[in-house]
Amino acid sequence: MSTDPSTDFAAVQTGYAAYSSGGRGRLRHDITARRVLDELGDRGAHVLDVGCGDGEMVLRLAAAGHRVVGVEKSPGMLATATGRVAAAPDLAGRVTLLEGDIGNLPYADSSFDAVVCHGVVMYLPDSAAPVADLARLVAADGILSVLTKNSLAVGVREALTGRYATARAQIESGQAASVGNLGITTRGDTPDHLDDLARAAGLTPLPWQGVRIFHDHRTDWKPTETEYQEALATEWAASSRSPYRELGRLVHAVARREGAA
Numbered sequence: 001m002s003t004d005p006s007t008d009f010a011a012v013q014t015g016y017a018a019y020s021s022g023g024r025g026r027l028r029h030d031i032t033a034r035r036v037l038d039e040l041g042d043r044g045a046h047v048l049d050v051g052c053g054d055g056e057m058v059l060r061l062a063a064a065g066h067r068v069v070g071v072e073k074s075p076g077m078l079a080t081a082t083g084r085v086a087a088a089p090d091l092a093g094r095v096t097l098l099e100g101d102i103g104n105l106p107y108a109d110s111s112f113d114a115v116v117c118h119g120v121v122m123y124l125p126d127s128a129a130p131v132a133d134l135a136r137l138v139a140a141d142g143i144l145s146v147l148t149k150n151s152l153a154v155g156v157r158e159a160l161t162g163r164y165a166t167a168r169a170q171i172e173s174g175q176a177a178s179v180g181n182l183g184i185t186t187r188g189d190t191p192d193h194l195d196d197l198a199r200a201a202g203l204t205p206l207p208w209q210g211v212r213i214f215h216d217h218r219t220d221w222k223p224t225e226t227e228y229q230e231a232l233a234t235e236w237a238a239s240s241r242s243p244y245r246e247l248g249r250l251v252h253a254v255a256r257r258e259g260a261a
């Protein structure tokens, strides 16, 4: 696909909606949301979600009682998020949605108790600048939550789906780029690199998670609700344990700014 998602994510919006609401997308949202909500506790946080897409995490965080600002570059994605928020009037008072770019966020340092950026930096040329831009917005005792492609696991999906030549090339070269769910080439990072970037920005890394370890290759997975809940519990258990977490398609890097709120 030749489209540049950093400027025109709307071109793959239908594909993203199908992925996001399917079993694999649901796993990713459930695991990351649970972790972010666990870290926030019941403090009634002010949260920024950058590259908020269709608003899935915005809605989940608002439903948990937090005040959420969602920033999104794609007007089409933003329109979908706006429509979803409008359909949830009990949450709308806690949500603000804005068009904007991760490289130009109009907020003062330390403005948010949590800054969330899920599934975005893998589409950008590198992670150093965006992580620094996001980290500066995190207040004392606040967290940064970055979900991106795990370059340790490059080739795993390809091998498990029988695309052996592609898998072998990726495994032998250790290349960090591969084609993602939407048919777009995405870039990966190692968890250690993300932790180093957080440290460089003055944050303390918390344990990272591997996300979608056992189900990433099951592209047409349609679990029953019972099977889904069992799968989710299993993925959650493995997400924080080695050697499983290293094989997650995605890495969820979480870091805290030390200091009293």
Ligand SMILES: C[S@@+](CC[C@H](N)C(=O)[O-])C[C@H]1O[C@@H](n2cnc3c(N)ncnc32)[C@H](O)[C@@H]1O
Binding pocket: 005, 006, 007, 008, 009, 010, 016, 020, 050, 051, 052, 053, 054, 055, 056, 057, 071, 072, 073, 074, 077, 100, 101, 102, 103, 117, 118, 119, 120, 123
């Ligand atoms: C894969 S979607 C993820 C959406 C959402 N965060 C989620 O987890 O469901 C990536 C989103 O990042 C947005 N995006 C890409 N580049 C961006 C940028 N430079 N600034 C802000 N958003 C960006 C895209 O428009 C798209 O909505």
